[in-house]
Amino acid sequence: MRARLSALLAILGLTLLSAATAHAQKLATDEILSGVVAVKTFINPDGRTVEYLGREREGSGVVIDDQGLIVTIGYLMVEAHAAQVTTNDGRTVPANVVGYDQVSGFGLLQAISPLKVRPMALGKSADVRKGDPVIVASSGGAASAQPARVIARREFAGSWEYLLDNAIFTAPPHMAWSGAALINRDGKLVGVGSLILGDAGGKGQPGNMFVPIDTLTPILADLLAQGRPAAPPPPWLGLNTEEQDGRLVITQVSPEGPAEKAGLERGDIIVGVGGVAIKSLPEFYRKVWARGAAGTTIPLDVAQDRGKRRVDVKSMNRLDHLRLKSTF
Numbered sequence: 001m002r003a004r005l006s007a008l009l010a011i012l013g014l015t016l017l018s019a020a021t022a023h024a025q026k027l028a029t030d031e032i033l034s035g036v037v038a039v040k041t042f043i044n045p046d047g048r049t050v051e052y053l054g055r056e057r058e059g060s061g062v063v064i065d066d067q068g069l070i071v072t073i074g075y076l077m078v079e080a081h082a083a084q085v086t087t088n089d090g091r092t093v094p095a096n097v098v099g100y101d102q103v104s105g106f107g108l109l110q111a112i113s114p115l116k117v118r119p120m121a122l123g124k125s126a127d128v129r130k131g132d133p134v135i136v137a138s139s140g141g142a143a144s145a146q147p148a149r150v151i152a153r154r155e156f157a158g159s160w161e162y163l164l165d166n167a168i169f170t171a172p173p174h175m176a177w178s179g180a181a182l183i184n185r186d187g188k189l190v191g192v193g194s195l196i197l198g199d200a201g202g203k204g205q206p207g208n209m210f211v212p213i214d215t216l217t218p219i220l221a222d223l224l225a226q227g228r229p230a231a232p233p234p235p236w237l238g239l240n241t242e243e244q245d246g247r248l249v250i251t252q253v254s255p256e257g258p259a260e261k262a263g264l265e266r267g268d269i270i271v272g273v274g275g276v277a278i279k280s281l282p283e284f285y286r287k288v289w290a291r292g293a294a295g296t297t298i299p300l301d302v303a304q305d306r307g308k309r310r311v312d313v314k315s316m317n318r319l320d321h322l323r324l325k326s327t328f
Contacts, residue, residue: 007147011133011185030088030141035063035120036181038086038139039072039095039109047079047323048254059178060138061085061109062189063119068093068111069224071216072179073194074100077107079322085109087117088141099223102318103234104215105162105194108223120181123188125212128153128168135183136193136208138176146174148208151201156209157281159240159251161318164211169200171207182210189213228319232293235315241270243281257321262313264302271308272301294318 008029039061043050053075061072070085077083083095093115098108128134130150137145148170156167168191174180175196182191191210200207219229238257241248248270253260272278273287288298294317302311 011135011147031118032187033137033141033145034088034117036137036139037061040084041077041080042082043079044081044323049079061179062181063117065119068115070109072107073192074105074107076179083109085111087115099227101219101229105211106216120189122213123184123190125190125214128190136174136180138180151207155282159242163285168210168212169207173206173208177208233317234289235294235296236318237313237315258313258315262311269303271303274299
């Protein structure tokens with residue numbers, strides 16, 4: 001534990017000295033990390049995401065103001081009907097679901113009574129560079145925090161119609177990554193944990209992917225006011241697509257979603273959008289989203305067993321497909 005504390009303090013520009021000083025510095029570190037809390041959510045039994053994310057979900061969140069506002073990764077709380085947070089000293093408090101943004105992947109919760117923790121200030125993720133030392137912290141204080149290093153800044157495309165232009169990748173991997181805080185040398189929050197990857201930094205280097213906190217700032221007021229961003233949502237097709245041997249293969253189709261209604265099936269290969277060939281997942285998403293907001297009909301060029309054909313998919317807002325019987 002002493003070695004871990006020494007490493008954490010070094011990132012924050014402090015030095016582990018005598019035993020007495022170490023105790024004081026540990027208290028200071030614990031105060032900084034007190035804003036990282038445990039999150040548990042309870043999902044609507046008929047929720048669309050229950051099948052692959054479960055009815056009860058656990059992870060971390062970060063308190064970002066003195067009113068108990070908590071930012072976490074959205075998949076922990078989407079379709080939740082109730083939530084609770086637990087502080088590092090063991091106090092459990094119910095929380096309301098405030099908002100969710102499908103584009104960034106952020107979710108917001110609000111504790112219904114004071115948490116008595118130190119809120120974590122928001123830093124600037126745009127200033128985070130490859131090679132920077134950082135702290136990755138899940139709930140639990142210094143014992144659940146570990147030093148890490150930024151190993152990449154690059155785009156990330158998820159199979160579930162998700163794209164980040166400049167995600168943050170760190171190593172070594174933290175095993176409790178969901179909603180974990182990425183903390184810079186100033187003790188500020190610069191990212192929220194989303195994934196663990198076997199090839200985060202290239203050449204098979206494992207690590208974590210964090211959503212940059214800068215993507216929260218422009219939508220925070222909207223999430224607080226109405227539970228979702230005010231900007232028109234992107235078109236959602238309801239499919240999972242992966243790059244396999246240079247091809248974009250549909251690996252899953254959401255039940256009752258636009259793709260299923262259009263007749264798309266698992267195993268179909270997407271070769272173009274509106275007659276324009278595509279070769280990568282990011283290119284696919286950008287071509288789709290460039291055609292307009294949710295509700296736009298997306299002309300997909302698809303290779304199936306019976307040959308290549310055009311499939312027109314009437315897109316929708318993903319939030320309208322989810323069963324959001326939540327508090328927003």
